[in-house]
Amino acid sequence: MNIFVGSLPFSIEEADLRESFEVYGAVDSVKIITDKFTGRSKGFGFVEMPNDAEAQKAIDELNGATVQGRAIVVNKSEPKPEGERRSFNNNRGGNSRGSYGNNNRGGNDRGGNRGGY
Secondary structure (H helix, E strand, O other): OEEEEEOOOOOOOHHHHHHHHHOOOOOOEEEEEEOOOOOOEEEEEEEEOOOHHHHHHHHHHHOOOEEOOEEOEEEEOOOOOHHHOOOOOOOOOOOOOOOOOOOOOOOEOOOOOEOOO
16 A cells, blocks of 8 residues: 655654554555755655555554654555646646746836836
């Protein structure tokens, strides 16, 4: 079973998370999600346990538990339905750049000019 673990302290390591779940049974993998630019934890991760009964017991007992002063959220991870996945370009059919380069809208731009360049 794939388990979602949220509200994690940013300082927790994957080994610490694995240790918390191994109390309930075998753990196949642990992954704390990190920001790709800073490498800092995003505060959530996933734990895979091969035995569903042991995984459910871990979920029941760890959900709401306090880890390093934070109440963590633990539940079964459900894959997103295909229709809800977002594409990387987020292009919704218009100009994907928005209107940032267009100062002909009236109002103030940040340079103090009114409309135009």
